[in-house]
Amino acid sequence: MFNRILVAIDGSKMSEKALKSAFNFAKERYSKIGLIHVDKNINISNGMPIATIDKVYSEQRNKGMDLLDRAVSFAAQEGIEIETHYVMGEPAIQIVKKAEEGNYQLIIMGSRGLGNIKGLMLGSVSQKVSQLSHCPVLIIK
Template sequence: MPFLSRILVPVDLSEEALALVQYALHYAQAFSAPLELIHVWEPPQYVAPDLLVAAPGWDSQSLEKVAVDTAHKRLVALAEQVSQPPGALQYRVVVGETATAILRAAEEGKHGLIILGTHGRRGLPRLLMGSVAQKVVARAHCPVLTVHLYEHTK
């Protein structure tokens, strides 16, 4: 088995992301491997990412910039919740098709393991959206650990 030098954890910034990152931290500690969080913003299919977003008293910005900035702030907040000491985790936001961007990040970063959450969608939602986890597992250059993320019901 190849040496586990780095772990990549793609997160969708849902409520379950914190549990996934905490789960991944156990592996990182066991293997003394650094953990990198990645969030992929996938541009909407029918809206140009350079579409300008504006509001009164606000400088107009591209949809992509607004989305990436917002995702980055949420990713920083997530990393701060689990990082001991603060700043110990690496994290970044990338733009692209989700599965392809995850695979590219794993290869370029020479990650030895991907820990990926799955929502377990069934039926029409899975048919329409596909499964990011399935695509990553099928094409990854390294082992992929999938963790089923249960939706919290109140």
């Protein structure tokens, strides 16, 4: 039923649980896994030198790619091949967009990530994804 599963990870304990659940799910159903990590766009102050901006974006991307690389290593230990996606933007929108573009049939993610207190007032990423998604969303607690 779910041949393609997209897993959203952010380095939180909940996203680790979501990843483990996705691997178990994939093994049982011979599903293909896609991983996505979304970094929010950085607020750039006026007058910030281009070299500084480039460095900040580079560091942010390196951290995101490291997170994905660790997940790929973990998947390899489990005998699971995965594809990875690193994107920047608003997390919920980017996750839903990637799920649609990649013809994913299920999104798996943690119930709470590394978001700040603002997320409590505005609603979590997982809530937004479940509202916007074209496919089912499994939220791991």
